[in-house]
Amino acid sequence: MQLLYIGFFGGLGCVARYLTSDLVYQLFGRSLPYGTLAVNVVGSCLLGFLMTFGMRSALLAPELRIGLTVGFMGGFTTFSTFSYETLKLLEEGSLWQAGANVVLNVLVCLVFAMLGVWLARQL
Numbered sequence: 001m002q003l004l005y006i007g008f009f010g011g012l013g014c015v016a017r018y019l020t021s022d023l024v025y026q027l028f029g030r031s032l033p034y035g036t037l038a039v040n041v042v043g044s045c046l047l048g049f050l051m052t053f054g055m056r057s058a059l060l061a062p063e064l065r066i067g068l069t070v071g072f073m074g075g076f077t078t079f080s081t082f083s084y085e086t087l088k089l090l091e092e093g094s095l096w097q098a099g100a101n102v103v104l105n106v107l108v109c110l111v112f113a114m115l116g117v118w119l120a121r122q123l
Helices: 002-028 034-056 062-076 079-091 095-122
Strands: none
Touching (some): 002 034, 002 062, 034 079, 079 095
């Protein structure tokens, strides 16, 4: 049953990643990988929330928690895309953009993971 939850929610996560990233690129352009940054920030916050809330509350059944964390979040977050896009920026000689992309993704995502944990602890 867990695999069904993971597969179902993973598919939803992939669609959500595509739609979120596309919207952000439409709003901010492609001078930096803003779509990937937005997905990583939102994903960090959501995963921090889901893991903390799911472990502290009986409201999420274990199968649903696995579906949401491994499935949805696994389909939604894009760290591998982040790595590839950063590498491409480096290969193109865009050192400032590559550095900014690394710093923004790491620091902002850590802050939003903390926010997700804090939000879950407030419930």
